[in-house]
Amino acid sequence: MTSLVTPPDHSGIERLCNNARREQFLTAPALPGIERIEARFYGDMFSPHRHDTYALGVTLHGVQTFTYRGTRQFSQKGHIIVLHPDEIHDGGAATDVGLRYRMLYLEPSLLRRGLGENCGSLPFVAQPVFSDPALCATLLEMLAHLDSDLDELLIDQLVCGIAEGLSRHTKQPIRHSKNLAVPRLERARQFLESNSTNSVTSAQLEDVTGLDRYSLIRQFKACFATTPHRFLVMRRLHRAKLMIAQGDPLAAIAAETGFADQSHLNRHFKQAFGITPGRWADMIRPQNTPASALMA
Structure with missing residues (x-):
């Protein structure tokens, strides 16, 4: 290049x-x-x-x-x-x-x-x-x-x-379509919801919706106020929060919610909620639960 x-x-x-x-x-x-x-x-x-x-x-x-x-x-x-x-x-x-x-x-x-x-x-x-x-x-x-x-x-x-x-920064701004393909966007949302712990590709969303990936991103954001990637990550994080509340180890939570590893979970969790999952676990953990049990 x-x-x-x-x-x-x-x-x-x-x-x-x-x-x-x-x-x-x-x-x-x-x-x-x-x-x-x-x-x-x-x-x-x-x-x-x-x-x-x-x-x-x-x-x-x-x-x-x-x-x-x-x-x-x-x-x-x-x-x-x-x-x-x-x-x-x-x-x-x-x-x-x-x-x-x-x-x-x-x-x-x-x-x-x-x-x-x-x-x-x-x-x-x-x-x-x-x-x-x-x-x-x-x-x-x-x-x-x-x-x-x-x-x-x-x-x-x-x-x-x-x-x-x-x-x-040019004289040719992108013209956004005013007509959203709402039924197709809803199919994308449902697919992401159902496959939140799996690796979802842009090609899969194109197959589900019949929209090209970049039109899908723009229309999805206009319809749901977020992008497909962000929506998928947040579904994973909300599930991670539930598992943290249950006392599951963070490494196991990362694996079961679709993150590459615990550091990947940590990074996205802090970006979304302003606090690490370990500190969140400390805050909501019952007083008699040792910290080492969650970090295992």
């Missing part, structure tokens, strides 16, 4: 530069049409190069600088960077404190599907560095946990969100 004129010389995902300041490149597991990385370095790093993908990033530390479309650009912490396919650019840290950022490389064909059937040309964002809290949150969710895969339903939700976010 990336064509480097002069690629950085590093072995593995980390290397130590001559001045003993650490440079680090982390690469997430491969996903169809998606590449995710984190980079930390000092000074100039990348010579002019181009990608055949959209390059969408968030600056996490320091000041990121690059030349793009004939202009020197600067991105500070929390800013979004959007580089279009086949546009030459370089990259480096603008200050002595170094640079840390995460970047998503998204194939144009995947973004086009996320835009929906009625989209025109691919979105062109004229300003390569800008602030957009909603889009930033979506990108950071896609770029979180680089050491693990992403759930398919979540990937489609995030691609849909990125497509909508980019469209907000």
Whole structure:
């Protein structure tokens, strides 16, 4: 997906530069049409190069600088960077404190599907560095946990969100259908409810509803105020709460409610309820129940 004129010389995902300041490149597991990385370095790093993908990033530390479309650009912490396919650019840290950022490389064909059937040309964002809290949150969710895969339903939700976010910064916003396919959406809801502990794929929901996955996401959210992925996760979490109240061990709860492992349960539980499942268990556990029984 990336064509480097002069690629950085590093072995593995980390290397130590001559001045003993650490440079680090982390690469997430491969996903169809998606590449995710984190980079930390000092000074100039990348010579002019181009990608055949959209390059969408968030600056996490320091000041990121690059030349793009004939202009020197600067991105500070929390800013979004959007580089279009086949546009030459370089990259480096603008200050002595170094640079840390995460970047998503998204194939144009995947973004086009996320835009929906009625989209025109691919979105062109004229300003390569800008602030957009909603889009930033979506990108950071896609770029979180680089050491693990992403759930398919979540990937489609995030691609849909990125497509909508980019469209907000163009003159071609996505046009949402005013006519919801309510009976089809209800079939999706019932399928998710019945299969909340199973691995549900976007293809299954397409078969159940006859809607393409991105139209389904938009219409499901308009109808039920949440996405299919979020709905599925919340069904699992509500069941986990019931099992915690019964005193079941958290590891067993994670396995029986459809989470990959206990840490996966912990992460989603805290995101949903603002507290870890272990602490929740301590709060609702009868006084004579030892904590070790729940954590086993």
